[in-house]
Each structure stands twice: as C-alpha cells, then as structure tokens.
Amino acid sequence: MDFIEKNWDLIKETLRNEYDLSDISYNTWVKPLSFHSVRDDVVTIMIPSDQAHALKYISSKYKSYFQVTISEMMDHTYDISFVLESDVNNNNDEMMSQPGTVYNINYENANLNPKYRFDTFVVGNNNKFAHSASLAVAESPGEAYNPLYLYGGPGLGKTHLMHSIGHFVLDQNPDRKVLYVTSEQFTNEVIESIRSGNAAKMNKFREKYRTVDVLLIDDVQFIIGKESTQEEFFHTFNVLHSAGKQIILSSDKPPKELETLEERFRSRFEWGLIADIQPPDYETRMAILKKNAENYNKVISEDIFDYIATNIKSNIRELEGAYNKVIAYSRLNNVEITLDNVKEALKDIISPDASRQVTPQLIINIVAEHFGIKPEDIVSKRRNSEFVLPRQICMYLCRMLLDESLQSIAKSLNKKDHTTVIHGIDKITEDIKTNEELKNRIDVIMKKINPA
Numbered sequence: 001m002d003f004i005e006k007n008w009d010l011i012k013e014t015l016r017n018e019y020d021l022s023d024i025s026y027n028t029w030v031k032p033l034s035f036h037s038v039r040d041d042v043v044t045i046m047i048p049s050d051q052a053h054a055l056k057y058i059s060s061k062y063k064s065y066f067q068v069t070i071s072e073m074m075d076h077t078y079d080i081s082f083v084l085e086s087d088v089n090n091n092n093d094e095m096m097s098q099p100g101t102v103y104n105i106n107y108e109n110a111n112l113n114p115k116y117r118f119d120t121f122v123v124g125n126n127n128k129f130a131h132s133a134s135l136a137v138a139e140s141p142g143e144a145y146n147p148l149y150l151y152g153g154p155g156l157g158k159t160h161l162m163h164s165i166g167h168f169v170l171d172q173n174p175d176r177k178v179l180y181v182t183s184e185q186f187t188n189e190v191i192e193s194i195r196s197g198n199a200a201k202m203n204k205f206r207e208k209y210r211t212v213d214v215l216l217i218d219d220v221q222f223i224i225g226k227e228s229t230q231e232e233f234f235h236t237f238n239v240l241h242s243a244g245k246q247i248i249l250s251s252d253k254p255p256k257e258l259e260t261l262e263e264r265f266r267s268r269f270e271w272g273l274i275a276d277i278q279p280p281d282y283e284t285r286m287a288i289l290k291k292n293a294e295n296y297n298k299v300i301s302e303d304i305f306d307y308i309a310t311n312i313k314s315n316i317r318e319l320e321g322a323y324n325k326v327i328a329y330s331r332l333n334n335v336e337i338t339l340d341n342v343k344e345a346l347k348d349i350i351s352p353d354a355s356r357q358v359t360p361q362l363i364i365n366i367v368a369e370h371f372g373i374k375p376e377d378i379v380s381k382r383r384n385s386e387f388v389l390p391r392q393i394c395m396y397l398c399r400m401l402l403d404e405s406l407q408s409i410a411k412s413l414n415k416k417d418h419t420t421v422i423h424g425i426d427k428i429t430e431d432i433k434t435n436e437e438l439k440n441r442i443d444v445i446m447k448k449i450n451p452a
C-alpha cells in the first residue's frame with residue numbers, strides 16, 4: 001500500500017514507457033494525477049479540479065493502463081477508480097457519500113462504453129420492441145420487467161442496448177450501482193476466486209455482484225454448462241431478483257432454444273420479458289450508416305451508402321466495419337469516395353456469393369472489438385503489451401479457422417516474416433493448455449466469429 005504512494009512518480013513513468021505515451025499526452029493527462037488511497041484492492045487516483053471536464057475521458061482512456069501497470073509492479077490485481085480533487089477536499093471524511101463523487105465512482109465501476117447510449121442507437125422495425133423494453137427497464141429498474149432477456153444474432157446491437165440502459169439509469173440517478181460484465185469476465189472472476197482458495201476473495205466477488213442495483217450480463221449462453229460459474233450465477237440471480245434489483249441478460253438464442261439450459265434457469269429467464277433483435281432491414285441499415293457518417297467531414301453520396309447497405313445485411317458490426325474500411329481506404333490512398341473505390345476497398349468483404357465468410361479481416365475485427373482496441377492496432381508494428389496478445393490470438397485463430405498458409409496469415413497481419421506467426425501460434429497453443437481464462441476467452445471469440 002505504502003509502496004504505491006511512495007512510488008507514485010515511478011508508476012506514472014513506467015506507464016508512460018509501457019504505453020509509449022507522447023510527451024503531450026503524458027504531461028496533459030497523466031502527470032497531474034495524484035495518488036489518493038488504496039482500499040479493498042482499489043487504488044483511487046485524484047484528478048485535479050481544473051480537469052473536471054476530462055474525468056470521463058481520463059478514466060476511460062487510462063484506467064486499464066494504471067490497472068495493468070500497478071498490478072504488474074505489485075504482482076497483485078488492483079482495480080482503479082478516479083475521484084476529483086474538489087470532491088475529496090469538500091468533504092474528506094465522507095468522500096464516498098458525496099453525490100458528485102458517488103456518481104463518478106459508480107460511473108467508473110459500471111464498466112460502460114461511452115459510445116453505447118440510447119441516443120446513438122438507431123431504432124428500426126428489427127429492434128423496436130427490444131428498444132422500448134430496454135427503455136422501460138432503464139426508466140424503472142427492478143419494476144418493469146425482471147429479468148429483461150435480450151437475444152439475437154451476432155452484431156445486432158444487444159450490447160449497445162445493455163450499455164444504453166446502464167447509462168440511462170446512472171444519468172437518472174447517480175447513486176445507483178450499475179454493473180455490466182461479459183459472461184467471460186464473470187466466468188474468469190469465478191475461476192479466479194475459486195482457484196485462489198481464499199474465502200475473503202470469494203466474499204469480495206459475491207459482494208461485488210450481489211450489492212448492485214442493476215446487473216447486466218452479456219452473452220449469458222457462455223455461462224451455461226460451466227458448472228461452478230453457473231452455480232454462482234444462479235445464486236447471484238436469486239439474491240438480486242428477490243431484492244427487487246434489475247437483471248438484464250443477453251444471449252444469442254431465446255431460453256427455449258438453449259439446448260443445455262437447465263429448467264431452473266429456463267423458468268427464471270422467462271419470469272420477466274424476452275425481447276428479440278432481428279437483422280436490420282434496408283432502411284435501418286441506411287440510417288445506421290448515415291449516423292456513422294455524421295462525424296465525417298465530407299459528403300458521402302447516397303449510392304455509396306446504398307452499395308454497402310445492399311450488400312451487408314445480417315450484421316451491424318460488419319456494416320460498420322465496411323464503412324470504416326471505406327473511410328480508411330480513402331484516407332490512406334488519398335482518393336475520393338467513389339463507387340469504384342468503395343468496391344475496391346470492400347472487395348474482400350463483399351464477395352460475389354455475399355454470404356458471411358470468415359476472413360482474416362473478420363477475425364481481426366472481432367478480436368479487436370473483444371479487447372477494446374482498433375483493428376489497425378492489431379496490424380500495426382506497435383509492441384505494447386495490450387496489442388501483442390490480441391495479435392497472437394489473431395494468428396492462432398487464422399490458423400485454426402482458415403485454410404491459409406503461414407505466409408498468407410503473415411501478410412494479413414502485416415508481418416514481413418512468417419516466423420513471427422509461428423511463434424504467436426505456438427505461444428497461444430501452449431498457453432491455453434494451462435491458462436483456463438485464456439482458453440475461455442478464445443472460445444468466446446471463436447463463437448463470435450463463427451456462431452455455427
């Protein structure tokens with residue numbers, strides 16, 4: 001504990017080197033941050049009052065950097081929270097009960113993506129019902145429908161809607177405790193608590209999950225069948241539900257189609273409301289593309305949107321990926337966005353048979369999204385630790401899922417030499433033999449790439 005405080009400057013310097021921060025980023029955002037406290041394995045960092053406007057930005061951008069740096073230096077896992085210096089100074093002793101601070105801490109702990117809000121969600125015929133059910137739950141958590149069970153195919157907006165509910169609840173009442181987790185995070189935390197054999201750790205896990213007002217668990221199908229995780233989830237569900245706390249689950253199928261789902265889960269999932277999201281129709285696809293283009297500083301003609309919306313039908317993640325690829329192609333090659341250029345840019349994605357194909361690019365996109373980084377980071381030369389693992393996972397998955405040579409995988413990942421690819425594949429192959437969390441993570445990614 002002392003170590004963190006005494007070595008605060010060293011921690012910041014290490015973070016700066018580890019993540020290759022430019023002088024301007026370091027001096028603006030990281031250097032002014034001071035140490036506040038460590039309590040229950042949570043390191044609280046103070047943001048100067050004159051940077052109050054940047055609180056969200058700093059915490060979304062630098063939280064994981066601090067978490068990794070401190071946890072690695074201390075050889076122990078810490079969580080990170082941020083507070084404003086003014087909130088601390090206004091009432092030192094009761095900092096945790098100051099509304100401003102509680103809001104910040106609750107917001108940080110909720111694990112929400114700032115981009116996924118109701119106002120960035122395009123409502124169409126395919127998702128109207130799920131959208132209005134989500135809004136009703138957000139307006140009256142624990143009262144309207146409990147649990148809310150959202151289901152639909154990959155990339156159709158379930159996660160986006162779940163985060164929107166979380167944001168809405170916190171915007172309405174900053175004192176509420178909201179927690180979004182993927183099933184993978186939940187599973188890994190259960191595994192970690194059990195493996196540690198430490199009762200205090202298990203209690204901490206239970207306290208974390210059983211004291212929230214709104215719990216959002218994404219892709220719950222990955223919990224089903226994992227014995228101890230499913231047991232823990234069952235008890236969490238019961239405790240929260242009987243206390244009138246809101247539970248929101250997402251899955252790729254309705255409860256009745258989850259083959260290995262036990263009756264006790266099926267009946268509970270059906271207590272509240274089940275809402276599906278279907279693939280978007282043409283109008284919704286066009287509206288989503290246009291919403292994406294709102295921040296682009298040039299006009300994109302209607303035929304471009306039409307080409308993308310006509311050819312990519314069943315997955316909004318892929319629709320957005322195609323749009324991003326077009327913008328990147330035009331910037332990198334310094335060419336206008338004409339229909340011919342768009343066809344060239346998307347030739348790997350929009351194939352003549354137009355069916356969903358597993359390609360290196362799809363693997364890169366899904367892995368990048370899973371780790372919250374950009375596809376460009378995966379194919380870049382940067383060796384930061386946050387990019388190396390996703391890159392190696394891409395190499396491994398390309399080998400497992402595609403019939404491609406090592407040279408061709410190296411090319412897709414922008415590597416000159418295929419020995420790096422061999423090393424990446426070997427590393428993951430070895431690591432998954434002993435690292436259950438990594439294996440679980442790769443299973444989840446694989447199912448997202450190829451749900452069949």
Ligand SMILES: Nc1ncnc2c1ncn2[C@@H]1O[C@H](COP(=O)(O)OP(=O)(O)OP(=O)(O)O)[C@@H](O)[C@H]1O
Binds near residue numbers: 127159161
């Ligand atoms: N209706 C919508 N309006 C705007 N963006 C959308 C909409 N639906 C989905 N998206 C965008 O599509 C991408 C994929 O959506 P999301 O991650 O929510 O899908 P998902 O259903 O959770 O997929 P998976 O089951 O693979 O996890 C996100 O970037 C999301 O913002």
